[in-house]
Amino acid sequence: MGLCISLTHAVDRSNFKTCEQSSFCKKQRNVKPENSPYRALLNSLEVTEKSIRLQLINEVNKVPLLLEVYGLQGNMTRIKINELIPLKPRYEVLDVLIQDPPTVPLAIIGKDESSLELGFSNNVYKLIITSKPFRMDIMTGNELLLSINSRGLMVFEHLRQKKDSYTEKISSTFGSMWSKIKNVFISEKKEENVENEDVKEELDPGNDKTNPVEQPEDADSQNESQETEDEAGMWEETFKTHTDTKPNGPSSVGLDFSLPGFEHVYGIPEHADNLKLKTTDGGDPYRLYNLDVFQYEIFNPMALYGAVPLMLAHNIRRTLGIFWLNAAETWVDISSNTAGKTLFGKMLDYVQGANEIPQTDVRWMSESGIIDVFVLLGPSPFDVFKQYASLTGTQALPPLFAIGYHQCRWNYNDETDVQTVDAGFDEHDIPYDVIWLDIEHTDGKRYFTWDPNKFPNPKNMLQNLALKKRKMVSIVDPHIKIDSGYRIHSELQSRNLYVKTKDGNDYEGWCWPGSAGYPDFTNPEMRSWWTSLFAYDQYQGSMDNLYTWNDMNEPSVFNGPEVTMHKDSVHWGGWEHRDVHNLYAFYVQMATAEGQIQRSGGTERPFVLTRGFFAGSQRYGAVWTGDNSAEWDHLKVSLPMCLSLALTGISFCGADVGGFFKHPSPELLVRWYQAAAYQPFFRAHAHLDTPRREPWLFGEDNKQLIRAAIRQRYTLLPFWYTSFYHAYKTGEPVMRPMWVEFPGDVETFSLDDQYMLGNALLVHPVVEQNARGVQVYLPGNGQFWYDVHHHQRYTGPQNLYVPVTLSSIPVYQRGGTIVPRKERVRRSSSCTHNDPYTLYVALDAQDFAEGDLFVDDGHTFNFQKREEYLHRRFTFKNNSLIARSASAKGHFNTVAWIEQVIVLGVSKPSAVILKLSDGSESSLDFEHQAEPLVLTIRKPAVNVGAEWMLYIL
Incomplete structure (x- = not known):
């Protein structure tokens, strides 16, 4: 929910920098290929238990760097480059990595005057370091996989003292100090019996025997003509009315x-x-x-x-x-x-x-x-x-309710409005799980509070939702109203937990409450305190069915440069905001998720939606694509946006259904519901100034279409939940590009208007206005695909033209897969907990199929801590369907049972026999359809956790 200007205007690009307006980007882009000034000093090589280390030298300014190369378990390598002797430490990202990555030995398998060859992963991979110019190449066999600095575009701007009247007076003193540091460093290296003549020559300009150009007298001085030319952007940078002071000067890094x-x-x-x-x-x-x-x-x-x-x-x-x-x-x-x-x-x-x-x-x-x-x-x-x-880390396994349907807008006005909307879903027989409250529910934009007039009895409101097994999400943003009567602000101030200005004062910016302070979430003490705020006795009116939405956490500062925080603001540890900017939202969501976990004594899984994120944010909840618009192109782009996030670990993604800004036509709204029903996070949301959009407000026909799409989502919840379990276990994306499943098919490499859910469902939403048909690519040589609505079978590879009406959602089940569903209509996901399952078995060309199902209580960490879960494997081969455990671990008691088995692509049998683990057998009723081939087996009536087998005779 960004700064509200006008619904008729698009983004004001002038508020945001181009590369040309970002001094370090402009400067680095002006570095041309070839002629890299960096050289690897191979004689400085050190081999440690975990890495190899050697020095690099910038031959223009003689600043030494340290290169560290690590071989990591699982076919990875890590490359770190830092200043050898920086004036002060440079920031290294914290808390994103879940552990210090386990290393594997690097073997030196070749070395000469100009290069060094390392082997790792049992020498399957080779890493070749070339000395001059510095370059790295990774190979397997004779195949070059990747080259680093092969174009010579590496940049590492060293920290330095600003050349002003004061520093000029002490420059000779500083130069002497630097020389002493270098001499001490070289002496230490000699004591370690390292051959460092090459190192000494490069660190000691006075000993230069190879370069006829006169070098600076100290390593603090870079090429003077270049430094003078770039002076304006090196120590201070102005964008619009904002000036960014740079006390550390230029510090950018780059690599090709x-x-x-x-x-x-x-x-x-x-x-x-x-x-x-x-x-x-x-x-x-x-x-x-x-x-x-x-x-x-x-x-x-x-x-x-x-x-x-x-x-x-x-x-x-x-x-x-x-x-x-x-x-x-x-x-x-x-x-x-x-x-x-x-x-x-x-x-x-x-x-x-x-x-x-x-x-x-x-x-x-x-x-x-x-x-x-x-x-x-x-x-x-x-x-x-x-x-x-x-x-x-992997995608957190969300509670089951979180992958249901969410109803939101800015804002539901009061408790009566919430009750009316909630009742509307029951009246119109539309399932939903969560209703959301935006910023207006608070007392004057004071988070962790309720408006005393509009929401005087929040617990009653939450209890009424809980009776229907529904939840609520309230917004908690990381800008805190500056008000001496507001407890949260007073405690932050007294605990000294706000981000600071460069002058040491509490940083203040303008956001929804007006003048606001910004908690320093990079500080562990701050995060711990924030976590405590979610306790039921701290967050008055909250209950266990209230969850959290972190918006505006980029952080958004309406009167800040580029609508965010000043880069020269100061965080915990003395780090500038420029160093940690992209981590701020990551820490906000981390602390909020921990707060929800802590309030339950570590029992309940959290649900937190965040707008800002970074690498590792998948561990803490869901993201959405922000303030989109009710336009067809915004619907269309939601697919590649979520696919891109899924490739980078964040599977729990969605876009505001209908578009946040503007008012969708009924056709656009219907198509958006249909598309979003097959995306991981499914939430309708709208701007304060848009007309109401509850699903029943667009006429009976459109209501039925929207209801059908939402019901399709709920039918597939067992499949969604199992897919999220795989994402949690292995990191594989829930929603994935076609090329992930068909990596050898070049036709899939640029596709982003269709995608796979898990390995089983191909989805091609209709995202064009007035569409009469869509072109679906069905990949795979001899691969069967079954239309999930009509069960018609197609064989890949082919481009299939599919006629569509407004009710169409083109979805295909891949032959060779088994998809579990629950087909009884309920008001929310929790109401389906004990409902029976239907298995859809889609046979491939070899009459084979397999799939799985993950079942637990749907909301606690017991699946982790106590191994309270079922993971079932279903395999169809030799005309038999076998149900067995997919894991040696796990136990969970459930009354849920198998209600139907639907086999796609099988000929009519003479009988279907169920055999149980005790050896008993029984004949089952079935119905067979010849065109398309569909076998429906009724009421095996076996518990989902049982061992059993179906024979199709």
């Missing part, structure tokens, strides 16, 4: 990566753009900088609310990932090239017998911090998902 053989790259959300990332030649790079963008435009690389610095590259043979662990403002350039432009590439072309290899080049540029990058070597898409999850 070349990917020979790769033409398709994905990821780096959040952008309102296609799934396949575009080249940025001639335009702005993709920007990663969490911002409150009012009524954002689509199909451009502007930054939005969240940032995940993970990119995936894919071709028919392999998937790779590049994870750039940096929380500062970051820009990513993408260009196409050929591997043969470099000598090394030409050599490989010769070895591989190729003339020219397609290549994608990627350049990362961040304003501060260090270079800390993980290369995920796959080789399959699912290997990359697992590798990234091993670093940042």
